[in-house]
Amino acid sequence: MTNLAKAKTYKSEVKPIWCPGCGDFAVLSALTKAFAFLDLAQQDLAVISGIGCSSRLPAYLSSYGFHGIHGRALPIASGLKLARPELTVIASGGDGDGFSIGGNHFLHACRRNLDITYIVMDNEVYGMTKGQASPTTQPDWASSKLTPHGTGVRPFQPAAIALASGASFIARGFSGDPNGMTKLIIAAIQHPGFSFIQVLSPCPTFRPEQKLWKHQVEPFPHEPTDDPVKAATHLYTDDGMSSGLIFQSNYPVWSQPDVAEASIKQFEEEFIV
């Protein structure tokens, strides 16, 4: 079976309801191609999400999945990975879900360095609720009635914050480069530890100007590094409109001890009054 034929087997019968032209289609396609390339068994794969357009992703896959609650993809994914370390666990969602409602979970997931992959489809807007400013929206974006003069707030910097919080794999992909994104997803899944991919994924409905991203996104202008100081310098001189692997290091991976420290009986005895 070819990679492409195999990739299709990871898709469910549920057809995406994303708007035509949405960048999330390319992410779904890249994910299934990456799964096929890595020859992952569906029963050993779990995709966990929060709430939002991009968080519908698990429904479109034939692996195990959990469409969780807003901002909580990472706690659910972390719990699953700890309970079932043999599974390949992917968390996915959007910029509002991941950086606002789930922002605190993002910091600590980076810091813990559990072996999970987190893919954030960043369109700089809350699309499902019809177009409000998200943490990554530029301060002068004034197309929402909620923020008629823009938010005036500096946008969240996902890659720099992931680096500062201790993530061991940081990349930025672009939905307009599906093959490049597939390669990043493969590398992220193969990486032992927390791997984070911020995907620039245009919203053609509420941010139609993002259709121009395909003329603006360039390859990340630096070689990937394992030096956080260099990576920080690269990120602070970057305009955020580039894609590629930014940082990869072999920080210790956090996991549960293989042997239980106490038996259930011992725990129960502690609760007997």
Added chain:
Amino acid sequence: MIKPESIEDLETFLALAYLLEIESSDRYSELADNMKVHNDPEVEKLFRKLSEYSGKHASEIIEHAEGMVLPNVASWDFEWQSPEGPETTAFDFIEYQITPERVLELALHNEIRGHEFYANIAKKSPSPEIRKLAAEFSDEESEHVKLLEQWIAEMAQNKASTRDDLDPPNMPE
């Protein structure tokens, strides 16, 4: 990374040709599904037809490769001149008000790129056998270009469709 000038064996060439067609067919099918969800049966039908055509071409390549074992080439293994295979419609070319005319224009664009892909291999492959076959495939793509141009002209005679929406989805709340 495979480049046109590095294709020396027929199996790799046919694997790439198959990949080009099947990726194109799959994408048209995905776009048809998307238009079905958005209740546009006319455009859905057109995408299904295009998917069927690309699928037929893929089957012809498999027939051509009878008795051979084709390598499992991934789309990112080849140095395409486009983000994906030359006949694969990018998701971002689509919008909810896309017209049948625009769909055919995209298909034409794909066929022109397919023609250029084969013409490039016909010029650069070190193998005379591959150069000959690539030239044949390139001619075939030229035929598809002519057919699509004809189809577009016929459609233009019948009607010019526009898709006005009095209640667009992007009115901010």
